[in-house]
Amino acid sequence: MRSCRLVVDTGIHWKRWSREQTIDYMMENTCMNKEEIITEVERYFVFPGQACSYMIGCQTILSLREKAQLALGDKFDLKKFHDAVLLHGSLPLNVLENIIDEYIKEQRKDM
Structure with missing residues (x-):
């Protein structure tokens, strides 16, 4: 899950993934339901680098x-x-x- 978040954060802000591309990627690569995924995706669009910064801190x-x-x-x-x-x-x-x-x-x- 954490690695997927890193991919998504990078995909959104570096590769300019759309909201739908991001949701599709998470649907294919996690066991989260669509509502959970949408919540996460919205957060990553609003807070660039969040997933990466969490991983660096960890x-x-x-x-x-x-x-x-x-x-x-x-x-x-x-x-x-x-x-x-x-x-x-x-x-x-x-x-x-x-x-x-x-x-x-x-x-x-x-x-």
């Missing part, structure tokens, strides 16, 4: 989690990591990276 957070796990080993606590990620709300990803670096430093003090 990949960045997973990468930061792996970095923290490697740095902290057995001391890594998923709940504390999530708290560190969410504590400051919505942030640019480079700022989040700095916050996680600080989180790792703080957690290593007790090692």
Whole structure:
């Protein structure tokens, strides 16, 4: 489903897909019903890059989690990591990276 959203977002805004082309693509490539698809398609037409930005954020957070796990080993606590990620709300990803670096430093003090 996520990969389909990336294709659709790119199709709409780069390849200039029409609304009908987009709906047809999603009908062929997902198990969503037409009403759900129309809702998603309308969102992607109004918010260019939304699906791509979500995926970039997801990949960045997973990468930061792996970095923290490697740095902290057995001391890594998923709940504390999530708290560190969410504590400051919505942030640019480079700022989040700095916050996680600080989180790792703080957690290593007790090692």
